[in-house]
Amino acid sequence: MPLSVFFAAWLIAVGIGWWIHTMQGSGDSSGEPMFTGAAQAPLWALVFVAAYSASHTFPFSMALSYSRRTFMLGVILAFGLVSVAFGAAFILAAWIERVTDGFGMHFYTFNLPYLTQGSGGIVAAGALAATLCLVLMMVGFFWAILYLRAGLFTLWVIILGLAVVGLAGTMLIFQNDGWPVIWEWIMQQSALSLTGWLAILAVGLAGLNYGVIRRATPA
Template sequence: MSITLDPTTPEAQGVGTRRSSFARVPAAFRLQFTVPSAMIGVPLVVFFGAWAVAVGIGHWVRYLADGDPGPGYTGAAQATVWALAFMAAYSASHTFPFAMALSYSRRVFVLGAFLAFAAVSAGFGALFSIAILLERATNGFWAESYSFDLPFMTQNAGVAGAGLLAGALCLAAMMVGFFWSILYRRVSLLALWVIILGLVALLAVVVMVTTQNEWWPHVGDWLAAQSSYSFARWVLLLVLGVTALNYGVIRRAVPTV
């Protein structure tokens, strides 16, 4: 026996049917960009500002050397990564209460934040690659000052691999920043410091055990064998783990303003 619905009924037209919670993911994605300066404006200022300072220092060193001091490599590129990590923590702290007030599920909020951070990280990776090409075309802006064209990122995978690794590292930093912000809402301040000190102690034990057993040469060999592509895969696996951890923590986080 078959039942045929009248096409004019609400059931046949889909009226009154329950929407999937994932339909709100695009809105949760846009929520992270409610204040564009947080995710776009400030990081861009840091990106170009740190780069300009590094180039200026390169010209100054070249002038003091009164000749050709050779290529200089700076860590200016990481300034944007740290800025985005802070902005991700800030965004999580300020958008989480609004997401709960708008009846977003915690799963939708975490997924929307992850996609927003992934989009920003992809943009950073693209800018990183473009910056490498600019530094190569201008010989480090005529000062042999390199903030992006770093040999350990480009020698095994080229410009594209360096951009992919930069984007993956940026995403990892943002998700870690997001984690600490959400964890602060999940536990007390005292418990947060206990966790931080516990992680520091664990890291110290790992360093001591590695040193005692003389494993550092093996660690160095493993790192030397990695390309930007393979290292990016390891970083992305870490990102997936931290994202799952974020969801586990946020399930019981309190959305206070």
């Protein structure tokens, strides 16, 4: 499914780009480049897959008498392999867009300048995509395993609590004019540095998931 979403989102984005290019009614290929966010579409499909793996394969692994530690190691390995595959696909797609000049229309889904023109180029962008994929899959897995651990009521209490904290934090940032500082920090990062930050987050999420799954009960 995620692979189908990857190509479907890319195809739809290119189709929209071709339509816009045609509507402009110009054969000039030197126009302003256009960028799309369709590259994130398969990530959300992978979040669903990660949550599904927690809710369905965890009870099965317990029925086979695997330890929670073994299951968690398998999850990390599987998520890691999927993330590497996504990163490789991102690199290949960005390279295709670069060599074809955005399919002759300057229309880009993966070859995004902010990610691919810094140190490391397309490879660094692929590493960032892979690490982001791993983080999001860990997040999807966390919510599903938390449901098995704490139940539906507690899950919603935690979600609402985090929403309130997030809203309060956003209001404080607005009140103290903090968004320009945050945006400036983001713009100063490269694909490699963002990969490093996300890698740290992924390690933390792996530890958190293991802590939750130790007391989770199969449904």
